[in-house]
Amino acid sequence: MHGTFVIFGIDFPAYFTLLMVGFMAGIYVAWRIAPSINVDPNRILDLGILLVIGGIGGGRIAHVLFDGQLMNYYYLCADPLQTTGEFLRGGKQCADNAQCVAAGVGELCHPFQGTCHWGQDCLRVFKFWYGGLTYYGGFLLVVPTGILFLRHFKVPVWKVADIAAFGIPFGIGFGRLGCFYAGCCFGEVCDAPWGVSFPNGSPAWSTHFDANWVGAGDDSLPVHPTQLYSVLFNWAIAGFMYWWYRHKKAFDGETFWLFAIFYAVARFMVELFRADERGEFWGLSTSQLIGVLLIIVSIYMLSKLYKETLAPAPPSG
Helix, strand or coil: CCCCEEEEEEEEHHHHHHHHHHHHHHHHHHHHHHHHHHHHHHHHHHHHHHHHHHHHHHHHHHHHHHCCHHHHHHHHHHHHHHCCEECCHCCCCCHHHHHHHHHHHEEEEECCCCEEEECCCCCCHHCCHCCCCHHHHHHHHHHHHHHHHEEEHHCCCCHHHHHHHHHHHHHHHHHHHHHHCCCEEEEEEEECCEECCCCCHHHHHHHHHHHCCCCCCCCCCCCHHHHHHHHHHHHHHHHHHHHHHHHCCCCCCHHHHEEEEHHHHHHHHCCCEECCCCEEEEEEEEHHHHHHHHHHHHHHHHHHHHHHHHHHCCCCC
């Protein structure tokens, strides 16, 4: 697990860096294909910038509200020692603030629990570059934003959406690589030969240590590498949707809404193996619940757009 990349002596958060690579990859794919559908590539760049902002904003809002972190952000402002703390490497308790700072796991040492906590930061809820984004939150904001933008500039909405159908999962794959490097979004304990043990101090290790499954000097137990499952799923979906777009597409919008169905199904499956803390409703994770609703909406939109292609054209003159 590598939380940061060091480039020219500068530390870049691995998660955010790869997330940005993903955004740029998705925009680049759409930009390259735009001329083939008679759309100005520069308009795609404008749209891409807008959707990056919307995706981050929507993803952050959903993370704060639905991933079980709302009170942590509140306490970061009101009383940092009430937030979820971390032990020093090896599960050792801190003795003073200096030890937390030196270990890079906080700024304050809890006087009774020996855990490290970050200092007061009332703006931390807005600092998305530290991690904490939910894909569906971004998706639910960028779709209506993108539709409004394209209609405003009289650009064919569903033609553009179809080229996004393989650009989006291609980009998401890079974002999930960032999750793997950061150690977040980890899976349940497993004995599969491809199980991954995350290092001491990682989110998976902290969860296992709190459950008394590992000792202070151990790594985490082997877990499902759900981040890599997501990478493979997304890149497979991207490849399939590109093939479908080139060889099977029957009407505008078909490729996009098929992508939405495939993504929702794949995400639902991956969620079955995840063990990190996130919101849950009616026995389903937030992402699974949204995925079910997305499948229903996608089927409706496919039916609606298909029927529109069968409708007779209005008489001329």
